[in-house]
Amino acid sequence: MQMNMVASINNALKLCMQENKDVVLLGEDIGRDGGVFRVTDGLLDAFGSDRVVDTPLAESSIIGTSIGMALGGLRPVPEIQFAGFMLLGFAQLLNHAARYRARTRSGMSVPMVVRTPASGGVRTLEHHSDSPEALYSHIGGLVVVEPSNPYDAKGLLIKALHTNDPVIFLEPTKLYRLFKQEVPEDMYEVPIGKANLIQEGNDLSIITYGTMVPVVKNVVQKRNINADILDLRTINPLDEKAVLETARKTGKVLIVHEAELSFGVGAEIAARIAEKAMYDLKAPIIRIGSHSFPYPFPGYENYYVPNELKVSKAIDKLLSS
Amino acid sequence: MDEEGNVDAALMPKDLTDELIVKMYRDMSLARAFDAKALSLQRQGRIVTYAPTLGQEATQIGSCMAMRENDLFVPNFRQHSLYLLKGLPMEKMFISLRGYEDGSKGPKDFKVFPVVVPVGSQVPHAVGLAYAQKYKKSNAVVVSYVGDGGTSEGDFNEGINFAGVWKVPLVMVIENNQWAISIPRKNQTAAVTLAQKAFAAGLKGLQVDGNDVIAVYKAVSDAAKLAATGDPQVIECVTYRLGLHTTSDDPLKYRSAEETEEWKKKDPLVRVRKYLAKKGLWDDSMEQKMADEYRALIDDGVAKAEAFKPDPNSMFENIYSYIPETLKDEEDDAIASNYWQV
Numbered sequence A: 001m002q003m004n005m006v007a008s009i010n011n012a013l014k015l016c017m018q019e020n021k022d023v024v025l026l027g028e029d030i031g032r033d034g035g036v037f038r039v040t041d042g043l044l045d046a047f048g049s050d051r052v053v054d055t056p057l058a059e060s061s062i063i064g065t066s067i068g069m070a071l072g073g074l075r076p077v078p079e080i081q082f083a084g085f086m087l088l089g090f091a092q093l094l095n096h097a098a099r100y101r102a103r104t105r106s107g108m109s110v111p112m113v114v115r116t117p118a119s120g121g122v123r124t125l126e127h128h129s130d131s132p133e134a135l136y137s138h139i140g141g142l143v144v145v146e147p148s149n150p151y152d153a154k155g156l157l158i159k160a161l162h163t164n165d166p167v168i169f170l171e172p173t174k175l176y177r178l179f180k181q182e183v184p185e186d187m188y189e190v191p192i193g194k195a196n197l198i199q200e201g202n203d204l205s206i207i208t209y210g211t212m213v214p215v216v217k218n219v220v221q222k223r224n225i226n227a228d229i230l231d232l233r234t235i236n237p238l239d240e241k242a243v244l245e246t247a248r249k250t251g252k253v254l255i256v257h258e259a260e261l262s263f264g265v266g267a268e269i270a271a272r273i274a275e276k277a278m279y280d281l282k283a284p285i286i287r288i289g290s291h292s293f294p295y296p297f298p299g300y301e302n303y304y305v306p307n308e309l310k311v312s313k314a315i316d317k318l319l320s321s
Numbered sequence B: 001m002d003e004e005g006n007v008d009a010a011l012m013p014k015d016l017t018d019e020l021i022v023k024m025y026r027d028m029s030l031a032r033a034f035d036a037k038a039l040s041l042q043r044q045g046r047i048v049t050y051a052p053t054l055g056q057e058a059t060q061i062g063s064c065m066a067m068r069e070n071d072l073f074v075p076n077f078r079q080h081s082l083y084l085l086k087g088l089p090m091e092k093m094f095i096s097l098r099g100y101e102d103g104s105k106g107p108k109d110f111k112v113f114p115v116v117v118p119v120g121s122q123v124p125h126a127v128g129l130a131y132a133q134k135y136k137k138s139n140a141v142v143v144s145y146v147g148d149g150g151t152s153e154g155d156f157n158e159g160i161n162f163a164g165v166w167k168v169p170l171v172m173v174i175e176n177n178q179w180a181i182s183i184p185r186k187n188q189t190a191a192v193t194l195a196q197k198a199f200a201a202g203l204k205g206l207q208v209d210g211n212d213v214i215a216v217y218k219a220v221s222d223a224a225k226l227a228a229t230g231d232p233q234v235i236e237c238v239t240y241r242l243g244l245h246t247t248s249d250d251p252l253k254y255r256s257a258e259e260t261e262e263w264k265k266k267d268p269l270v271r272v273r274k275y276l277a278k279k280g281l282w283d284d285s286m287e288q289k290m291a292d293e294y295r296a297l298i299d300d301g302v303a304k305a306e307a308f309k310p311d312p313n314s315m316f317e318n319i320y321s322y323i324p325e326t327l328k329d330e331e332d333d334a335i336a337s338n339y340w341q342v
């Protein structure tokens, strides 16, 4: 069936709730309102208010109670209305969700999936466009996933709900309704920790994920570039094997993400390539990210987020070196 | 003041002259005219997402007028009226609403702090700001605003707790408009009132009709006097969001049109108008003249805001007190490569 990402995530939640009674959704405005992006639309009527819980307005407690629910044998799926507001639950995530398993030598774990809309490009108010994947990946203990299309979104979410770890599931708002795709109506999984080589080529490797996937694809298609495009899909744990493989194959690497450039996911990838595949490189690695400061007000976002032109010029630079 | 514009003379604040009540009405009307314009511009794609104030004018104008010249305001994201009343140029209002930080830079010594989007996070700022007033013996009182939903956040509860321990000059206004997007007041907390949250922090809490501008004025001015002596106060203004949560919202998904109709009967402007009319202080021609005046003022602000050209370099130059070399490199590269031909 043709689905956009909102529909495919809704569908994944529905299937998992049918499959497992212990799956419980909670968050601000997810019930009657169906979520501010309508991702949970219809689920309250289908599963009732014990399983689709409209909470008071307090993110730290949404995450904290979810941790408790998970410890109590449920599979909570907290929704944080926007990734910017997940910082209020940051302490709970890093102090507890990321550490429970280690703390108890796997005697206890926190199987939960924290869903949140992330990244920008849709002219939102301050704090509604943040790309915080590096923050959650830095410490370890949290799985961080970010789909770039409806098919992956559904399969990754189902996989996340079948996994016994805390998963941060970042949903790019810009891609929610950008396009539809054929998505099976049945249950299927997309593996966590496996990147997806969405196009093969020999001249260079472009490593990307989330909102930048369509941007990169556009440039590559328009210019008919002979490039590998690797969509990470999972940020942490990183699919290092796939990263090194493509880097060794083409010897020229461009990394593109929307999150801020400095101290980011691109830095991690570049460092790993430098450590393990340096002598296979034919040119210095190029990283593209948003500028190294917080996401501006929407009037400035087009001056901030990487665009096709920037990707195109970086490709030229690599091809000519 | 009841819905018919009758006031209880015994309760009427002594300092509230006819002239001031006319000003209240005019200010509430300005807030409403601004709101209507912003909504229509948003629908035409000329401003970004907007959070309307319709129905909440008495709470905002009453509390603002109750404060003295040098008092400070720490709002959330819905108190557009404060900026209008305290003198932010109209064009700046619309520059902000068009999505540019440049609108948030107020005139020198501007008394209203910028919009805060993360719900409740402004409350500790207000408490710290009040501490600074006390420390510097400025005599200014800080008034801060939070919604009914915001009272569930840790920052609100932690903030007023600090205020109690520090005995700072703070008036915390809870703008209870009955809804936090789709969550009704009764599902936000099991507490019977929001004002009572003050008690747990050792502060005084008072509930007032937030659609009665005179009651709000009185409650907040009394509270400000106490706050100035190091006795911080919480005032819950009971009002109603007649409009959308924001322009991205569809209230009919979660509340009935009947409920909204009921609250329309308590419109905060109507009752002041009735009061003034009865006293012979207001009539249709004055209303018309005011509407024309506001239209001109607002249209002029919109025109200037639409002529505003953003400067992308300003993004880089206002992050630190200086430009670090790495950031300068990013800026130079962006200019040299002409990435901004967007």
Ligand SMILES: Cc1ncc(C[n+]2csc(CCOP(=O)(O)OP(=O)(O)O)c2C)c(N)n1
Residues within 6 Å of the ligand: A028, A057, A059, A081, A085, A088, B078, B117, B118, B119, B120, B146, B147, B148, B149, B150, B151, B177, B179, B180, B181, B241, B245
């Ligand atoms: C920390 C945080 N969480 C969520 C949001 C999204 N959000 C914006 S306003 C709002 C509801 C606020 O309700 P209330 O405090 O009653 O204020 P009102 O909007 O009614 O003025 C929500 C959930 C936010 N801005 N900040």
Ligand SMILES: [Mg+2]
Residues within 6 Å of the ligand: B147, B148, B149, B175, B176, B177, B178, B179, B180, B181
């Ligand atoms: Mg509210």
